[in-house]
Amino acid sequence: MARAKLIVGNWKMYTNAKSSVELAQAVAEGLKDNTQVMVGVCPPFPWLTKVSEAIKGSKLEVGAQNFYPAKEGAFTGEVSPGMLKEAGCTFSIVGHSERRHTLLEPDLLLNRKVKAGIAAGLGIIFCVGELLSEREAGHTEAVLEFQIAAGLAGLTAEQLKLVTIAYEPVWAIGTGKVATPQQAQEVHAFIRKFIAKQFGETVAQSLLIQYGGSVKPDNAAEILKQPDVDGALVGGASLKTDSFLAIVKAAY
Numbered sequence: 001m002a003r004a005k006l007i008v009g010n011w012k013m014y015t016n017a018k019s020s021v022e023l024a025q026a027v028a029e030g031l032k033d034n035t036q037v038m039v040g041v042c043p044p045f046p047w048l049t050k051v052s053e054a055i056k057g058s059k060l061e062v063g064a065q066n067f068y069p070a071k072e073g074a075f076t077g078e079v080s081p082g083m084l085k086e087a088g089c090t091f092s093i094v095g096h097s098e099r100r101h102t103l104l105e106p107d108l109l110l111n112r113k114v115k116a117g118i119a120a121g122l123g124i125i126f127c128v129g130e131l132l133s134e135r136e137a138g139h140t141e142a143v144l145e146f147q148i149a150a151g152l153a154g155l156t157a158e159q160l161k162l163v164t165i166a167y168e169p170v171w172a173i174g175t176g177k178v179a180t181p182q183q184a185q186e187v188h189a190f191i192r193k194f195i196a197k198q199f200g201e202t203v204a205q206s207l208l209i210q211y212g213g214s215v216k217p218d219n220a221a222e223i224l225k226q227p228d229v230d231g232a233l234v235g236g237a238s239l240k241t242d243s244f245l246a247i248v249k250a251a252y
């Protein structure tokens with residue numbers, strides 16, 4: 001079955017008010033003739049509304065990098081899925097490794113986020129990935145099974161349709177050390193098999209699984225060619241129009 005390709009730029013804590021709008025507009029402009037690949041960007045919270053307004057009517061989707069799993073309430077410093085929708089977001093990243101390891105977000109909280117995001121109608125990019133020490137100890141599959149089982153616990157097959165999984169090996173993020181196309185394919189096939197066991201073959205076959213970790217214009221095509229790689233979650237290379245659009249083109 002042919003699955004769509006999804007390329008998303010995670011801007012992390014980069015850009016300012018001006019550069020965020022300029023970058024989003026330039027990317028949107030570059031997507032004018034693109035009918036083949038779904039493309040999104042995830043700016044920092046303060047620029048979401050500005051960026052959404054600037055690219056309105058284009059083929060570019062705007063997403064968030066995180067949210068808190070409640071409609072509203074006394075949660076100082078947090079942002080709800082509904083607020084993100086109002087700011088123009090159609091999806092959000094959940095469980096990025098920087099939130100798992102730097103902000104120490106536990107699996108149970110990530111599961112609540114996935115459910116709350118889906119309930120609000122947001123698409124979810126759910127990130128999983130092993131540390132270098134876990135890979136070297138031969139624990140990659142066990143780590144991924146645990147992260148997926150915990151993060152997606154209690155979801156129905158119908159709800160899973162709003163979820164994309166992003167496989168981001170922690171050792172490849174921001175390091176320039178990209179997984180080989182074979183390593184990525186192996187893990188993606190494993191994830192799809194695991195999802196089939198949990199949710200059924202039909203959902204597993206239509207699930208999009210993105211790869212993330214040092215994706216650049218010069219390595220994107222080889223990775224995106226792999227049968228179980230359905231797109232990329234791009235950090236550093238999404239901050240420049242040319243490199244991001246080159247990665248989008250590599251997915252054609």
Ligand SMILES: O=C(CO)COP(=O)(O)O
Pocket residue numbers: 010096168172173174175176212213214215233234235236237
């Ligand atoms: O974390 C990432 C995307 O979410 C990957 O970041 P880099 O592409 O900078 O390695």
